[in-house]
Amino acid sequence: MDVKGICLLFGILAVVLISSTEGKPPSKCQCKIAARERRNCGPPGISAAECRKAGCCFNASVPGVPWCFTPKPKKVKKVCPADPRIRVNCGYPGITAKECLSRRCCFRAHPAGVPWCFYHRTVEEGC
Ligand SMILES: *[C@@H]1O[C@H](CO)[C@@H](O)[C@H](O)[C@H]1NC(C)=O
Numbered sequence: 001m002d003v004k005g006i007c008l009l010f011g012i013l014a015v016v017l018i019s020s021t022e023g024k025p026p027s028k029c030q031c032k033i034a035a036r037e038r039r040n041c042g043p044p045g046i047s048a049a050e051c052r053k054a055g056c057c058f059n060a061s062v063p064g065v066p067w068c069f070t071p072k073p074k075k076v077k078k079v080c081p082a083d084p085r086i087r088v089n090c091g092y093p094g095i096t097a098k099e100c101l102s103r104r105c106c107f108r109a110h111p112a113g114v115p116w117c118f119y120h121r122t123v124e125e126g127c
Contacts, residue, residue: 024055026071029127031057038069078120080106091117 041056051058051068060067081087090105100107100117109116 025052026055026057027074027124029124030071030074031059031069032127033057033069033072035062035065038066040066040068041070042068072126075125076122077125078122080108081118081121084108084111084114086121087115087118089115089117090119091115 042051042054046054046068048058048060048068054068055071056068057071058068090103091100095117097107097109103117105117105119107117
């Protein structure tokens with residue numbers, strides 16, 4: 001592996017570490033919970049800002065249910081993006097399907113003019 005490859009590897013590692021850091025505010029997706037299934041998070045009367053700072057979801061649109069509530073656990077999955085325009089190259093021109101898959105990337109031999117071997121994307125499930 002050359003220097004560029006090693007840099008790339010550390011870059012990917014850094015991204016994985018940052019994205020798995022706890023204490024981030026929950027995503028919209030994680031806060032999509034039916035009003036009657038919400039579990040209270042934080043004391044009554046907590047402000048929206050304090051609520052989010054505590055890593056909880058805030059939604060005051062339904063009266064009589066907790067406004068600050070516990071988010072759903074984040075579920076992500078890896079997919080091969082369907083849109084060719086957003087492909088991020090994982091190979092080189094003329095790479096074979098076998099070589100591409102050994103890099104654990106997606107392979108689609110069409111259309112022309114975009115990478116055929118490209119990275120997965122992680123998308124959030126349950127939105
Ligand atoms: C707040 O909750 C209501 C009812 O579940 C939902 O329709 C609305 O989209 C939510 N608002 C936000 C900003 O998430």
